Amino acid sequence: MAKQSKQNIVKEIIQFNQGRDERLLDLKYQAMRANPFSFFRGTCHLFYQDWPEHCSLNDAPLAWICGDLHLENFGSFKGDNRLVYFDLNDFDEAVLAPCTWEISRFLTSIFLAADNLSYSESEAFTLAKSALDNLHTSSL
Numbered sequence: 001m002a003k004q005s006k007q008n009i010v011k012e013i014i015q016f017n018q019g020r021d022e023r024l025l026d027l028k029y030q031a032m033r034a035n036p037f038s039f040f041r042g043t044c045h046l047f048y049q050d051w052p053e054h055c056s057l058n059d060a061p062l063a064w065i066c067g068d069l070h071l072e073n074f075g076s077f078k079g080d081n082r083l084v085y086f087d088l089n090d091f092d093e094a095v096l097a098p099c100t101w102e103i104s105r106f107l108t109s110i111f112l113a114a115d116n117l118s119y120s121e122s123e124a125f126t127l128a129k130s131a132l133d134n135l136h137t138s139s140l
Contacts, residue, residue, distance in 0.1 A: 009046070016045050037070075037112040044068040044093050047105060057100040065102040067093030070109030107131065 017025055032042040040047070044067060052058075066073065066088050073090040107128045114124035 012046070012049075013043060016043075035116055037109065037116050040109065040112050041068075041070055041072065044105070047108070048101070051101070057104060058098050060098040060100040062096050063099040063102070064094060065097050065099065066091050067095045067097070067102070069102045069106040071106075071113050072109075103132075103135065 032039045075089040
C-alpha cells in the first residue's frame, strides 16, 4: 500500500468512527494522542488495511480471532456461571481470519507498549519470543 498523508489517515480514522457516541469518541481520540501504543489500540482497522495481501502468514488456518489483540485486551470478568475468568475481553472487531493475524497484532503490541512499560527493546524481544515459545508448546 502506498504511504498516505497524515491528513488522509485522519480522515480515515474519522470515517471509521462515524456514528459513535461523540463524548466517548472525544475520549478515544484524546487517549490515542498519548503514545504510539495508544494510537495502535484505537486503530486496528489501519493495521489490517496495511497488512500485505501476499504474505505467507495469510496461508495459516482460519480461526475466529478477536481482531484487536493487544496487551490491554486481556482481563478478568465474571461469566454467566458466576465464576471469574482471566481471558480476552474485547471482541467488537472479531472476524474469521488467519490465526497468524492475531498473533502478529499481539506481538506488535509488545514492541509498541515497551516504552510505556519501561522495557528495553531487548526485554520486549524476550517477551515476544517467550509468547511465541509458549504458544508453540501449549496444547490448544
